[in-house]
Amino acid sequence: MTAPPYRAFLRPLSPDGTAKRLPSYPLSDHQELFIGRDPSCEISLDPNQYLVVSRRHAVIRPFSLVANGLPSWEICDLNSINGTYINGWDLRGCHQLRPGDRIELGQNGPQFIFEYQFSTPLLSRRKPSKITTGLFKEPNPNSVTFTQLFPLASTGRDLTQKAFFIPAILTVVFVVLMFAAVGEPVVFNLLLAAYLTGATSYFIYQLCGKPKPWWVLLGCAVCTSLILISPLLPLFIIVFRDILPGSLPNEGEMISFMSLLIHMFFGAGLMEELLKAIPILGAYLLGTILRSPWRERVGVWEPLDGILLGTASAVGFTLLETLGQYVPDIIDTVSFPTSQVSGQLMGLQLLIPRLLGSVAGHIAYSGYFGYFIGLSVLKPSHVLQILTTGYLCASALHALWNATGFVSGLLLGLVGILSYAFLAAAILKARVLSPTRSQNFATRLSKD
Numbered sequence: 344m345t346a347p348p349y350r351a352f353l354r355p356l357s358p359d360g361t362a363k364r365l366p367s368y369p370l371s372d373h374q375e376l377f378i379g380r381d382p383s384c385e386i387s388l389d390p391n392q393y394l395v396v397s398r399r400h401a402v403i404r405p406f407s408l409v410a411n412g413l414p415s416w417e418i419c420d421l422n423s424i425n426g427t428y429i430n431g432w433d434l435r436g437c438h439q440l441r442p443g444d445r446i447e448l449g450q451n452g453p454q455f456i457f458e459y460q461f462s463t464p465l466l467s468r469r470k471p472s473k474i475t476t477g478l479f480k481e482p483n484p485n486s487v488t489f490t491q492l493f494p495l496a497s498t499g500r501d502l503t504q505k506a507f508f509i510p511a512i513l514t515v516v517f518v519v520l521m522f523a524a525v526g527e528p529v530v531f532n533l534l535l536a537a538y539l540t541g542a543t544s545y546f547i548y549q550l551c552g553k554p555k556p557w558w559v560l561l562g563c564a565v566c567t568s569l570i571l572i573s574p575l576l577p578l579f580i581i582v583f584r585d586i587l588p589g590s591l592p593n594e595g596e597m598i599s600f601m602s603l604l605i606h607m608f609f610g611a612g613l614m615e616e617l618l619k620a621i622p623i624l625g626a627y628l629l630g631t632i633l634r635s636p637w638r639e640r641v642g643v644w645e646p647l648d649g650i651l652l653g654t655a656s657a658v659g660f661t662l663l664e665t666l667g668q669y670v671p672d673i674i675d676t677v678s679f680p681t682s683q684v685s686g687q688l689m690g691l692q693l694l695i696p697r698l699l700g701s702v703a704g705h706i707a708y709s710g711y712f713g714y715f716i717g718l719s720v721l722k723p724s725h726v727l728q729i730l731t732t733g734y735l736c737a738s739a740l741h742a743l744w745n746a747t748g749f750v751s752g753l754l755l756g757l758v759g760i761l762s763y764a765f766l767a768a769a770i771l772k773a774r775v776l777s778p779t780r781s782q783n784f785a786t787r788l789s790k791d
Contacts, residue, residue: 351416353386353403353446356454367458372414375404378448379421388453395449397423406439416440416457425449451784510545514538528687532694536666539698540658543706547654550770552783553647556640559626563652564659566622571663576618583614600750607745612708612738619656619709620734623716626652646717646773647783650766653713657705665697703759704744707766712737714769721776740765 352367353376368386370376377383379400380390388396399421406417419437420427427434428447438444444457517538524530544560570576583589589610592598598606623643630642643649673693674686715733719726740762747754777783 350459351414352458354456354458356445356456368455370403370416372405375402377402377421388448393448393453395425395452397421397425400448401427401434401446403440418446418457423449425452513541528690532666532670532691535691536662536694536698539695540662540701543699543702544654544658546702547706547710547766547770548651550767551647551651552774553651553777553779554784555648555651559641560651560655563622563626563655564662566625567619567656567659568663570618570621571660571667579614579618584610587613589614600746603749604742604746607742608738611745612741613734615660615705616708616712616734616737616741619653619660619705620712620716622656622659623649623652623713627716627720643717644720645777645779646714646721646769647777649713649715649717649720650710650770650773651713653709653711653716654706656713657701657709660709661698661701661705665694669697670694700759703763707759707762708737708741710766711740711762711769714773717773718776721778736765 351370353370354367368376376385377399378386378388378396379398380388380393380396381398384399400423401418401420403416403418406415417437417439418427418429418434420434426449428450429438430445431447440457442457442459446455446457447453517534521531521534521538524534548555548560584591587609589606589608591606591610592603626641626648627643630638630644632638633641643652670690670693674683674690677686677689712733715729715737718733719729722729740758744755744758744762747758774780774783
């Protein structure tokens, strides 16, 4: 019997989402093909690199002969721990494969594409062996597939996870809302502030690479905002600015840079960094009394958790401070001698750089201190040394930023770059130290 001119392949995708220069795995029309970390699998994956993959994760087997006599295949999940996904959908049982189907082993795990090729002899009827580069001829690179012509047919969950689809949707929503708010400066400023702080927070979130529920981060930001309008803030002011040498200089008062730095260290650095750390410490305590998986989602168990919650706390602080104090003050000051329109314009000009600059300001200090809070959880025997170092360093950076703002814009920029460098270094170190490193999306396919 002559075999039909037909061949099917399982083509692996590289970490950047392409199949370029990678060997394909041909499928037999009568033998099963197992995928997993077990060396006995026909597609045996590196057990050290792909921790989300089970030992025998899934199997691809001939399904039946269709009407034209050509074979078809199905993939079945073998009760794997992290599941199998077809075009972004969780596989329950088995699925008949179609050209262009994208297979993913576990969330953010290795991916393959199922492909057909015609006008090629069918595989010999024997059990496939391990596939190595160059052992089989690649399909015709000049052919055009359905999914190449219509990419949306096979991208599936990649749209939301790898194409920044959700951030793009949110951007469109905010643009529409801001168009609707033209002429309403208070609403417009609120929408713009929410978008800018959300963008800076998302930037840090992507750098950290560890999933944390959005409602936990939002709750942390709200807690910090509530603290600022609670009776706790006046108590902090009494302690750090009245009892300790943290009183801020009056407008026009002449003071040396060193004296200004000391005042800012106590009155801004120590006071505000401790205030912003309260929700992080609260999340840690709450996590200790919850049961899994809520304790891992809410609590602080490693430096990445501390950085993410510290960033969220800083967002709440920056929003309330900017919208509740700085913008209204400059609007009132400018509007009095000139006009309300001039005041609103000056308020908008202050709003944008303050919120965008928060990544080198409040976010940098709080995220850096959050790293030390999370590190103290990993190293409980050194908790006092770790927390003291983090608290003093974050407060010193904060004070230096505030003090140099009275001296030179150039020095202010250099301090901002230094602050972000501290935060970025902490994030990189936290990714290395993370107990969940293999599941974190920023480091899922690479080793530091």
